[in-house]
Amino acid sequence: MRPLVILRPEPGASATAGRAAALGLEVRLHPLFRTVAVPWTMPTGEFYGLLLTSANAVRHAGALPVLPVYAVGEATAVVARKAGATVAATGTGGVDALLASLPEGLRLLHLAGAERIAPVDPAQVISVVTVYRTEPLPPPIPDSLAGTVLLVHSPAAGRRVADLSLERAQVRIAAISEAAARACGVGWAACEAAPRPSDDALLPLAAKLCKD
Numbered sequence: 001m002r003p004l005v006i007l008r009p010e011p012g013a014s015a016t017a018g019r020a021a022a023l024g025l026e027v028r029l030h031p032l033f034r035t036v037a038v039p040w041t042m043p044t045g046e047f048y049g050l051l052l053t054s055a056n057a058v059r060h061a062g063a064l065p066v067l068p069v070y071a072v073g074e075a076t077a078v079v080a081r082k083a084g085a086t087v088a089a090t091g092t093g094g095v096d097a098l099l100a101s102l103p104e105g106l107r108l109l110h111l112a113g114a115e116r117i118a119p120v121d122p123a124q125v126i127s128v129v130t131v132y133r134t135e136p137l138p139p140p141i142p143d144s145l146a147g148t149v150l151l152v153h154s155p156a157a158g159r160r161v162a163d164l165s166l167e168r169a170q171v172r173i174a175a176i177s178e179a180a181a182r183a184c185g186v187g188w189a190a191c192e193a194a195p196r197p198s199d200d201a202l203l204p205l206a207a208k209l210c211k212d
Helices: 012-022 055-061 074-082 095-100 155-163 178-183 199-211
Strands: 004-006 027-029 033-037 049-052 069-071 087-090 107-113 125-136 149-152 172-175 190-193
Touching (some): 004 012, 012 027, 049 055, 055 107, 055 125, 069 074, 149 155, 149 178, 149 199, 155 178, 172 178, 172 199, 178 190, 190 199
Parallel strands (some): 004 149, 049 107, 172 190
8 A cells, every 4th residue: 555645734734644544544744834824904894704715724813803704614614613703604615616605795804825726706705814824844855755645735735746856657646626736747657636625535535546
């Protein structure tokens, strides 16, 4: 069985590692980034909901505005509830699918990371505020990744993977989205994207690539 190398920042890396180990996978942790808070202020205007597309936004924002939360996925919703927020809706298929289920014209405050994928033609009025950013950590030794499956949770991680001096024919990639897979480049032994942008969809794909 091929080892699975988890590249996402903590604390998500350890959470994913626990789920992967429960599937019987050999797990290695090597985060490529860490997340740090960015000072922010509440924008002016009246908002009717809080859009959250990352649990890291909750962790780094401090006290959340008292607004109904629209969370991109269950992991983000869980962290928001622990922070005392009321979750009005939880998506299962990415931010565009979540927004498509909400009323048109709804004024939303989006607390987000400095690097994010913008929604495509949202019907809501969305104000974006950056509350965290990522900083690179030292990459793994390339030879240590031969014969592994890399778990890529973002396009940013994919770009860093693409910059590593790897024997690509010896490495497989399981990516959380098509965008993350594209960022990795070509020439890998396998490079596949999960059908939905969540660990629940990504880890079965990773298990298949580890065991095939």
